[in-house]
Amino acid sequence: MEKQDARWIYQTMNEIRAFEDEVHRIFGTGKIPGFVHLYAGEEAIASGIMAQLTDDDYITSTHRGHGHAIAKGCDMNRMMAEIMGRKDGLGRGKGGSMHVADVGKGMLGANGIVGGGFGLANGAGISIRNMGKENVAVCFFGDGAANEGTFHEGLNLASILNLPVVFVCENNQFGEGTAHKYASASETIAERASAYNMPGEFVDGADVKAVYKTFKKAMQRAKSGEGPTLIECSTYRNYGHFEGDEQKYKSPDDVNTDRDPIPEFREKALEKEWLTKEEADQIEADAKQQVKDAVDFAENSPLPDIDSLYEDVFA
Incomplete structure (x- = not known):
């Protein structure tokens, strides 16, 4: 891993975490409509993968898409405005968190349909x-989507057509409230x-370096015309x-409090001299400030006009 990639990854991981923790706080105040x-x-997955992509590469996301959007370079101010249903949002306040x-x-796009990204990614590959x-x-996609018919249809078509697509399963152990070990044969x-x-x-x-290395191989395979790859990343979501x-479906043994990809990568980056302690501390502070600025931007953005219901209806 190059030093510049390591710095970008640590910055992006902190931006995602600060953004999500703040959205969690704001949602509790009732200022965010809809589901979040x-x-x-x-964070290790989106950051380790997106560090190797450009604006000309495509991604399809899920209902849990904020991290993917931030790592792909979407404007954080307009993201926050969209989540809060404001006119200056990426979707003019009409799509919200899941879109x-x-x-x-x-x-x-993030996608409210479980398994909705397979066909879109294949279309991008074509x-x-x-x-x-x-x-x-x-x-x-998540472990829940892996049991949707579109998973099998999507992988089969990508292989038949030899498409430059990498399928990344973020297996956070629970498809909504159903444990992966129960739902998967x-x-x-x-x-x-x-x-x-x-x-x-x-x-x-949770290992950025492992995600980075594994995806690099799959990306090179896709770009060289050798076709698609399926990567499963074992992970865990901090929130429900x-x-x-209320996460009543979890037993005490299911609650993972031992792993956190951000301090793990910080320790590795300091050890490898990719970052100094001062640089790491500054990155963390800057991420929190950036999110604060995004909240200010969103709260100062107006709500959409009622007449905008008739706009953006047709391409």
Whole structure:
């Protein structure tokens, strides 16, 4: 890993965590309409992958999409405004948390449909190939989506057409309130890749370096015309499935308090001299300030006009 990538990753991880912790706080005040699903705890995955992408690469996201959007370069001010339903949001305040998108950044959208990203990612892969570009499409999905029919349809089609798509499963152990070990006949999701004639990789999703290395190999494979890869990242969400989730489906043994990817990577970055302690401290402070500025921006943004209901209806 290059020093500049390590710095970017640590900055992005802190931005995601600060953003999500603040959204958690604001949601409790009643200022955010609709549902919110937080990405805190899974930062190593989005950061380790997106450090290797450009605006010309595509991603499809999930209902838990804030981390993907931040890591892909979406404007944090306009993200916060969107989540708070304000006119200056990325979707003019009409989409909210589950529909944050910025096509100009290659972020094809968070998605309220479980498993809704597989077809979109394949479409992006077809576009890349037909235009002769050397880019990649990344499809993020959760362990719950791995049991949707679109998972099998999507992987099968990607393999048949040899598309430059990397499928990334963020297995946070619970599909809403159902434990993965209960809902999956296979021990891992990664092993299902063999049915679709593509590599399947299982990786520790709290280890940025492992995610970075595994994705790099899959990305190179896709760009060289060798086709898709399935990566399963074992991870854990710090909050419930959605804000307000009491998590009664978890036993004391299911509560993971031992792993946190951010201090783990900080320790590694200091050891490798990718960062100094002063630089790391400054990055953490800057991330919190950036989120504070985003909240100020959103709160000063007006609510959408009622007449805007008739705008953006047709392409």
